[in-house]
Amino acid sequence: MKKIAGTVTLAAALGMGASLLQPVAAQAAATLPSQVAYVRAGDVYVSKGATEKRLTTGGGHTRPRWSPDGRQLAFLKAGQLWTMRADGTGQRRLSTRAAAGPSWSPDGKWIAFGSLSCSGGPGVYRISATAAAAKPEVLFPRDCRGAALPAEATAGGRSASGTLNDRLRTDDAVAWSPDGTRVAFRGGDCESVYDACLSIGTVTTGAEKTVAAYGGGSLHNRGFAVVPSWRADGAKLAFTAYQEGETAADNKPVHLVEYDTVTGAKRTVGGALDRELDYVDASRAVVTSQGSGGSWVTVVGLANGTRTPFRSGSQPSVQPAAIS
Template sequence: MLSVYSAAEVRRGAFVMGAFGRVVGLAMAGVAAGTLVQPAVARANEVAATAGASAAGTMSLPSLVAYVRGGDIYVSKGGSEKRLTSGGDQARPRWAPDGKQIAYLKGGLLWVMRADGSGQRRLTTRPAAGPSWSPDGKWIAFSSLSCSGGPGVYRIAVKAKAQPEVLFPRDCRGEDLPAEPAPVTSRAGSLSERLAADDAVAWSPDGKQVAFRGGSCESVYDACLSVGTVATGGEQTVAAYGGGSLQNRGFAVVPSWRQDGKKLAWTAYQEGETQAQNEPVHLVEYDTTTRAKRTVGGAGDREMAYVDKARAVATGQNAGGSWVMVVGLSDGTRKPFRSGSQPSVQPVR
């Protein structure tokens, strides 16, 4: 069980976000804004994929990795790759626990498809951000506008035609769902500005908790990352920025659990009181027992997903564009895998 940070603990080491994050997030609710590819970037990535393909070498992983390039979803274990979608406008693929389906965003809405790209179907008309499967595969959690006017977390049944149900904020449970805003599928601004409003969520491996950006902690801090308990609706703060005596600004977004639930990773950014306290986009790994944090990967790495206890995949820079990198969690090694971003690892059964 994660513990709530005291103000003193947060001052000593919590990563947290500035006031701009919440404002941008409300305007961009329901979208994985962090890495949606702009047309020019998409073309550059396609060039990088061709010109730098040899950089991936013959690396092989134990299961497929889904990732996005040029607005479409691909899968690969290393060497060859398969394109699952066409037409662009796709984002945030997430594997089902049994490895047989993928949830993803299309046009800012939640869709699912089989692992081979067939059977594509839309689940919601409500704009969505960063989906995550429940461990039993029956539900998908996603972020969208809540009754409070900020981002909230919903779940929707995968098999049946159903309406989304509110998980967080707890006070929105049982309330009428707010009107559906128009989905937004592209973003301007720097990488850190786009990432700041990314509302991707992550369901814990035991099914009891969901990690998400924002939450009730935003009544104290300018921006924060929360872990909410599904059964009760209670929330705990694991990262925070600005407010509450914190003289900084930044964000903690795109959470990801290790398969055993003992580690939680996220993408972070910080502007401190002095230039020496600034921390560009980077990856943080958090021990859910000791609450210790450490930086993993390299500068600019983001959107981490665990392969196993020793390795992860993350988006980083390589060959002049965004690449999925294989990151050694103990030795800090970084090896290029495929051109693309937003990786998700197929569970090994």
């Protein structure tokens, strides 16, 4: 993709006003009804808005995700899967297998995570959230179920180097649907046709549905779709996307897409360079946005486009409101 100079031009490439890219630090801070977990400088923090609490130290922590009851967080530490209580105590490693962004099953019994599959591409595993010395089980690809697990690669945290696109394009964070029947993940069977894709897989059968695709087949574009997130009612799935089209007019810098799981309709939400959306409710979401001081967690109105800064950081996850 050609370099796009200036925030005004970048916003225009997505059909959005340049005001969406104004430094968030200059605006009033948001307050939310439940805690948001987020990452800053490699450590996990939680906040409702007025104050914040640091849960980890030492760096190397990424992708915190709340449990359905809001009492625990799954997260990655040096690229391996851990859990801890909501106050940061009781940290426990679940697996030594290299892992990508976790997601809890709605009943809280399992945690799904991305890792190398038997086919050599992205795969999805689940592991017991409570059993001692639990072993990961394959969910996707379906053909890897029952096969020997790939050798455990040396785990490492997400690299902070490289461009934003470089850091995102191979992010294998997964998202378990609110009804427990499906998991959204990067890759899947669609990679036999396309250069990059995002899938929704059915847990019971292993069947997959392609949600977004780039390159290959009849598509004359390049890009990626990563870091999926379900709305609480399961009717919407949001993900972070990027596209290089056949012409400059078709180019889309990093942005957020909301996908209707019933009709298949898609729409762009948020502003240019917004990413890593998690729903607050049907009308609001928290996203990672780009400001003059770096990454910010920002509250975005999904219908009216309002934007309110929350905290400096990235990778937000909203605690279930009923628990707060």
